[in-house]
Amino acid sequence: MQELSLYQKLEEYSQSDYYPFHMPGHKRRLSGQLPDELFAMDITEIDGFDNLHQPEGIIQRAQQKAAELYGADETFYLVGGSTSGILSAVSAAVPEGGRLLMDRRSHRSVYHAAYIRNLEISYLYSDMLQDCHMCEAVGPETVEAAISPPHPSENPEGALDGAQGPLPDAVLITSPTYEGRLADVKRIAEFVHRKGIPLIVDEAHGAHLGFYRGFAMNSCQAGADLVIHSVHKTLPAMTQTALLHVNGDLIDRERLRRYLRIYQSSSPSYVLMASIENALDQVRQNRDVLFGRFSCSWRKMMEELSSCRYLQFLPYECNRQDIGKLVIIVRKTCLSGPQLYDILLKEYHLQPEMASTDYVLAMFTIGDTEEGFQRMTKALLEIDRSLDGCLLRGSGTENAGATGAVLRLRTACKIAVAWDGLRKLLPIRLCPGKIAGDFINLYPPGIPLTVPGEIYTEEMIKYIQDCYQSGLKVQGIVPKENELYLQTVEIAGERKGGV
Ligand SMILES: Cc1ncc(COP(=O)(O)O)c(C=O)c1O
Structure with a gap:
C-alpha cells in the first residue's frame, strides 16, 4: 500500500473523530476569520505523527525522500527558514570562539551565528560586476588566496599552512546570491577539503538548482558539507520552510542535531512540514x-x-x-x-x-x-x-549605486564585544572613526553594510546617507530631528586591526 504523505495524513486526521485534548489552543476549530482548513490540520506531536526533533516515522521518511532528491547524505526539515539552518550549520561546524572565513555579503543570520558563538571572523570579498554595481558570488581564487600560505618571498621566515593566520574552522559562501550570481562551488569545495575544512553553502535562493537540464547543479552535488535551502523562496512552499543538508564526515551530526533543537521551536508546525513535502513531491513527480x-x-x-x-x-x-x-x-x-x-x-x-x-x-x-x-x-x-x-x-x-557592493571597513573587535558593549547614539556626522555598535542593513536583502565592531569611515557615512536619501530601506539608523543617528560603542583596551 502506498504510504500517505504528511499532508494526506493530516487531512485524514482532520476528518476523523479524534478529539484533541492537547495543543494548539484553537482545538482545530476556532479559526475566527481565517479559513477553517488551516486550523483543522494544525496539530502538535500527537500519536502517529512523529517528532521533528527525534524523527522515527513519517517525518524521518519525508526527510529521507528530500535527501534522495537533492543527493544529500542526510536532510533536515526546517520550520524557522534558512535562518535556523544557517545558525545551526555555523554553530555545528565552528567551535565556540573559533574561526569562520565567510562571504562579506552574507545574510545577517551568518553574522548572528558569529555573534552567538563569539566567533573570530574574516571575510571573502567578491568582485564587482561591470556596469551595475553588483557583486559576483565569491570566486574560487578568493577562497584559495585567503587560505593558502603566502609565497616564501612574501614571508621570508617560512610560511606553514595558514601562516596568514591560523586556518579557519569552516568556510561559508553564498550561492546563488540574492541577485542570482552563482559560485563555482565544486572548485571551492575541492580546495577547502584539501585543507580538511568543511564548506557551508548558503543556497537559500537555490532550492530549485539541479532539477532541470541546463540548471546549475546544487551544492550537495558539488561537494559542500552543509547546504541550506529556503524551500519557500524558489519552490512552491509556505514561508519559513527550509532544508538543511549534510554530507561527508567533517561535520559532527550529533552536534548539528543539538543546535537544530536549540534554534528551532519545540513545537514545529505540521502545516509547514507538510508544505515542504508537498513542494518536493510536486518537483519529484512533475519536474x-x-x-x-x-x-x-x-x-x-x-x-x-x-x-x-x-x-x-x-x-x-x-x-x-x-x-x-x-x-x-x-x-x-x-x-x-x-x-x-x-x-x-x-x-x-x-x-x-x-x-x-x-x-x-x-x-x-x-x-x-x-x-x-x-x-x-x-x-x-x-x-x-x-x-x-x-x-x-x-x-x-554613483556612491549609493553601490548598494550591491561592499565598502571595506577595518575591524576593531569581535561582533559580540561591540554588540554587547555600552552603546551611544551619535549624530551621523560625528561617526567617522567611531566603532559601530549595531548592524546597518539594507532590507531587503539583509546583508549588513556595517557590522558591530567595524570602524565607520567618511566614505561609509556618505554611502549610508546616500542610500537613505535615495529611498532605500536602511535598517539600524535612527532618524531624529532632521538628522540621522547611528549606534557607536567604545571598547576599553580596543584591539585595532584590519581584516
Ligand atoms: C542569502 C540568504 N540567506 C539566508 C536567508 C534567510 O532565509 P529565510 O528567510 O528562509 O530564513 C535569506 C533571506 O532573504 C537570504 O537572502
Whole structure:
C-alpha cells in the first residue's frame, strides 16, 4: 500500500473523530476569520505523527525522500527558514570562539551565528560586476588566496599552512546570491577539503538548482558539507520552510542535531512540514513539465525584453547567473531603481522583490503564470518606450549605486564585544572613526553594510546617507530631528586591526 504523505495524513486526521485534548489552543476549530482548513490540520506531536526533533516515522521518511532528491547524505526539515539552518550549520561546524572565513555579503543570520558563538571572523570579498554595481558570488581564487600560505618571498621566515593566520574552522559562501550570481562551488569545495575544512553553502535562493537540464547543479552535488535551502523562496512552499543538508564526515551530526533543537521551536508546525513535502513531491513527480514550462516562459520573456533600448537585463548563464532572477538595470536611464520599483508597483500593480539604486529585482519561479510573465514583459516594454528623450541620471548617485557592493571597513573587535558593549547614539556626522555598535542593513536583502565592531569611515557615512536619501530601506539608523543617528560603542583596551 502506498504510504500517505504528511499532508494526506493530516487531512485524514482532520476528518476523523479524534478529539484533541492537547495543543494548539484553537482545538482545530476556532479559526475566527481565517479559513477553517488551516486550523483543522494544525496539530502538535500527537500519536502517529512523529517528532521533528527525534524523527522515527513519517517525518524521518519525508526527510529521507528530500535527501534522495537533492543527493544529500542526510536532510533536515526546517520550520524557522534558512535562518535556523544557517545558525545551526555555523554553530555545528565552528567551535565556540573559533574561526569562520565567510562571504562579506552574507545574510545577517551568518553574522548572528558569529555573534552567538563569539566567533573570530574574516571575510571573502567578491568582485564587482561591470556596469551595475553588483557583486559576483565569491570566486574560487578568493577562497584559495585567503587560505593558502603566502609565497616564501612574501614571508621570508617560512610560511606553514595558514601562516596568514591560523586556518579557519569552516568556510561559508553564498550561492546563488540574492541577485542570482552563482559560485563555482565544486572548485571551492575541492580546495577547502584539501585543507580538511568543511564548506557551508548558503543556497537559500537555490532550492530549485539541479532539477532541470541546463540548471546549475546544487551544492550537495558539488561537494559542500552543509547546504541550506529556503524551500519557500524558489519552490512552491509556505514561508519559513527550509532544508538543511549534510554530507561527508567533517561535520559532527550529533552536534548539528543539538543546535537544530536549540534554534528551532519545540513545537514545529505540521502545516509547514507538510508544505515542504508537498513542494518536493510536486518537483519529484512533475519536474520536467513544471521547469520546462517555466524555462520556456522565461526564455520568451527575455527574448521580448531584448528589444529594450534603455533598460538592461542580466542574461541567464548556466553556471553564472541563475534563471528566475530578473535583474532590471536602470543605469542607462533617467530612473533610479526605487523609481522604477514604484512605477511597476503603483502603475502596473507588479510587486518586485527589491530595488537598489542601480537595479530592480523581480523573482520568477515555477509558481508563476503565463499571465505574470506577460504582464511584466508588457510593463517593461512600455516603460522602456516612455524613456525616449529622457536625460540620463546624473552621477550623483554613483556612491549609493553601490548598494550591491561592499565598502571595506577595518575591524576593531569581535561582533559580540561591540554588540554587547555600552552603546551611544551619535549624530551621523560625528561617526567617522567611531566603532559601530549595531548592524546597518539594507532590507531587503539583509546583508549588513556595517557590522558591530567595524570602524565607520567618511566614505561609509556618505554611502549610508546616500542610500537613505535615495529611498532605500536602511535598517539600524535612527532618524531624529532632521538628522540621522547611528549606534557607536567604545571598547576599553580596543584591539585595532584590519581584516
Ligand atoms: C542569502 C540568504 N540567506 C539566508 C536567508 C534567510 O532565509 P529565510 O528567510 O528562509 O530564513 C535569506 C533571506 O532573504 C537570504 O537572502
